[in-house]
Amino acid sequence: MLEIFTLSLLTLFALTSVVAAYLAIRERDLVKAIVYSAIQSSMYALIYYVLMAPDIVLVYIPVSVGLIPAVLLFVVKKTERYEGE
Amino acid sequence: MTNLALLTAYVIVISLYVNLGIALYGIFARPSLVKKLIAITILSDTANAFAVLVGYRWPREALPRPPVIPELPVTRSVLEEYMQSAVDPLPQALVLTAIVIGLAVTLFIAFITIQYYRLYGTVDVRKVRRK
Amino acid sequence: MVKKSDVFVAISIAVFVLSLAYVTSLGGLGPLPPVDARKIAYAYLNLTYNPWQPFLTAFALESVTAIIWDFRGLDTLYETAVFYGAIIASIALYRGVKISLSKKEWSKLGLSPIAKTVTRLSFVLIPTVAASVALHGHLTPGGGFQAGSIATVVIVLAIIIFSRYFLPKHGVSKNRALLFRSIGLMGVGLTSIAILLAALALGTNAYIFQNQAKLNSPLSFPARVDDYTLGGSLLFFNLFEFIAVAFGFTIVFLLLSVSEEEVRKVVTRD
Numbered sequence: 001m002l003e004i005f006t007l008s009l010l011t012l013f014a015l016t017s018v019v020a021a022y023l024a025i026r027e028r029d030l031v032k033a034i035v036y037s038a039i040q041s042s043m044y045a046l047i048y049y050v051l052m053a054p055d056i057v058l059v060y061i062p063v064s065v066g067l068i069p070a071v072l073l074f075v076v077k078k079t080e081r082y083e084g085e
Numbered sequence: 086m087t088n089l090a091l092l093t094a095y096v097i098v099i100s101l102y103v104n105l106g107i108a109l110y111g112i113f114a115r116p117s118l119v120k121k122l123i124a125i126t127i128l129s130d131t132a133n134a135f136a137v138l139v140g141y142r143w144p145r146e147a148l149p150r151p152p153v154i155p156e157l158p159v160t161r162s163v164l165e166e167y168m169q170s171a172v173d174p175l176p177q178a179l180v181l182t183a184i185v186i187g188l189a190v191t192l193f194i195a196f197i198t199i200q201y202y203r204l205y206g207t208v209d210v211r212k213v214r215r216k
Numbered sequence: 217m218v219k220k221s222d223v224f225v226a227i228s229i230a231v232f233v234l235s236l237a238y239v240t241s242l243g244g245l246g247p248l249p250p251v252d253a254r255k256i257a258y259a260y261l262n263l264t265y266n267p268w269q270p271f272l273t274a275f276a277l278e279s280v281t282a283i284i285w286d287f288r289g290l291d292t293l294y295e296t297a298v299f300y301g302a303i304i305a306s307i308a309l310y311r312g313v314k315i316s317l318s319k320k321e322w323s324k325l326g327l328s329p330i331a332k333t334v335t336r337l338s339f340v341l342i343p344t345v346a347a348s349v350a351l352h353g354h355l356t357p358g359g360g361f362q363a364g365s366i367a368t369v370v371i372v373l374a375i376i377i378f379s380r381y382f383l384p385k386h387g388v389s390k391n392r393a394l395l396f397r398s399i400g401l402m403g404v405g406l407t408s409i410a411i412l413l414a415a416l417a418l419g420t421n422a423y424i425f426q427n428q429a430k431l432n433s434p435l436s437f438p439a440r441v442d443d444y445t446l447g448g449s450l451l452f453f454n455l456f457e458f459i460a461v462a463f464g465f466t467i468v469f470l471l472l473s474v475s476e477e478e479v480r481k482v483v484t485r486d
Contacts, residue, residue: 002148007093007249014100021104021127025111030119037123044130052151052172053137054357055280058349059184062365067465068126068191070372074472075119075195079202083117084209094248099237106233113225139245142253152261152279153356157445159265173257174279181284182295185361189302192468196306203476203484 009050017043028083030076038069098138104131118198118208122191129187133180140176152177260287271431275439276354276447284359285453289408289425296460300401303464307394310471312482315390318381325379335377342370350458354447360454364461371466380473383466393466400460407452411435425449 017040024036041064048056108131111124142149152174154167198208205213240248253261264282266273274282284292318325326332350363374382383389408425414435415422421433427448429436437448 003090003143006148007090007097010097011093011100014097018100018103018107021107024123024127025107025115025120030117033120033123037127040127041130044134047134048137051137051141052149053177053180054151054153055278055359055362056133056137056177056180056184058357058359058362059181059365062362062369063184063188064126064130066369066372067365068188071192071195071468071472072119072123075122075198078199078476079119079208080117083115083120084212091248095241098240098245098248102233102236102240105236106229109229109232110226113229114222139250140253140257142250151357152264154265154277154279157277159267161268164262164266168258168261171253171261171279173253174260174283175257177280178283178288181280181361182291185295186298189299193302193305196309200309200483203480 006050010047013043013046013050017047030081030083031073034069034072034076038065041065041068101131101134101138116209116211118201118210121210122194122198125194126187126191129183133183133187136176136180136183140173142172263287271429274427274448274450275445276450277445278354278356280357281354281359281447281450281454285450286425286427286448293404293408293425296401296404296457299461299464300397303397303467306468306471307390310474310479310483313471313474313479315384315470315474316478317385318379325381327377331377335373338373339370343367346458346462350454351451353454354450355445358454360457361461363454363458364465367458367462368465368469371469375469375473380475383470388466388470390467390470393463393470397460397463397467400456400458400463403456404453404460407449407456410449411437 020036020040020043024033024040027033027036041060045057045060045065048060104127108124108128111127112121115121115124147170149172150167150170152171154163156163201213202208207213260283261279263269263273264279265275265277274286276282276286346363346367349358349366350360353359353362371383411426411433412422412424415433418435420435422435423430423433426433426435427437427450428439438446439448440446
């Protein structure tokens with residue numbers, strides 16, 4: 001019973017992260033691509049939580065949902081916003 | 086281990102493989118340097134998720150525990166139960182190191198990308214190749 | 217308009233993913249989900265807090281922190297060096313750029329006063345949470361990197377909501393952040409050879425990254441004080457790593473927020 005719960009949560013998060021990653025790569029507006037990649041990273045953080053790894057969740061959420069999108073937004077502001085053809 | 090549980094475990098692992106494939110496609114086929122950087126972060130995160138997934142375990146009766154000893158003082162029975170129900174701590178330590186190294190590489194590539202724009206005027210790899 | 221090379225790349229990646237899926241279904245990753253932990257996991261879990269084997273254990277209640285800073289301490293030292301190298305590369309790229317002060321008056325810079333007042337609350341709360349996570353890293357999940365990443369969110373908030381001139385005006389300049397980063401790194405290095413220096417002064421044997429007493433070296437960090445579990449050298453490692461990571465990220469964000477006109481005066485080729 002409990003393992004069905006764990007496995008169904010993991011499947012939900014994994015499939016949502018596939019959709020978010022596909023949208024991130026396909027998008028031409030780079031600001032929206034950064035937001036989609038942050039959604040995919042938060043799905044991964046939930047996967048790490050269900051897999052009983054609390055140390056990794058505490059590193060992964062500030063780094064991958066807070067710091068890496070901030071750095072990438074600075075880079076997009078200083079270079080081009082829309083990807084070429 | 087029922088058939089439904091086995092099938093669901095395969096769905097999880099195969100969706101991680103599909104993430105890997107999407108990230109590789111993003112590195113090879115998209116012309117902007119920032120998009121390649123986003124795809125590199127997705128790739129390294131998927132590899133770290135694999136490592137943590139391999140370190141999981143199913144004990145017989147209940148769910149596994151995170152690798153923290155829950156009570157003091159530590160007697161022999163507490164230690165024995167901890168060893169029988171805790172998740173493998175070694176992949177988690179390696180993944181922590183890998184996250185920090187991936188972060189350092191991403192920061193470095195971000196600075197190099199800004200410098201590219203200052204010197205060449207574009208971050209499109211096809212146009213940079215022609216200059 | 218789809219190019220031929222894109223289609224070729226897509227097909228080859230699809231073949232790669234399908235072959236990986238086939239190998240996994242044959243049992244390539246072992247039984248899924250994994251049934252039992254490996255023998256090396258039992259060895260590490262056994263030695264985390266084991267008063268019956270005092271020469272091999274780490275006397276900390278958290279296995280992952282004990283592995284990072286005690287059993288595999290050299291790996292963490294090299295990873296800190298890699299992070300330091302990335303920060304040095306970014307500083308070297310910005311050599312000669314001056315971070316100057318603004319010419320507009322202070323009330324016009326940044327966002328509205330409501331946003332500024334609410335952010336001033338988090339200037340106190342977020343570093344408190346980060347320090348708490350760093351200091352109990354050997355008892356519950358936490359540690360140095362976790363706390364450093366949480367404390368960097370304050371820097372990002374200050375640059376976005378106040379302006380980018382706020383931090384240099386109030387004393388957090390690039391050189392001072394570099395100084396504190398180097399102090400944190402030196403703290404990590406000194407803690408790793410602290411027992412070695414003490415043993416050289418007293419004339420006994422010691423190892424590098426030694427936490428507790430081993431078979432032929434009798435010195436050790438204190439493992440318990442009265443009733444509190446100190447975790448030996450893990451407490452000091454977590455504290456210095458917190459300082460080092462937080463100030464390292466401060467340097468990166470201070471450099472990234474300099475405006476492009478000021479940088480182009482110095483950096484581009486003319």
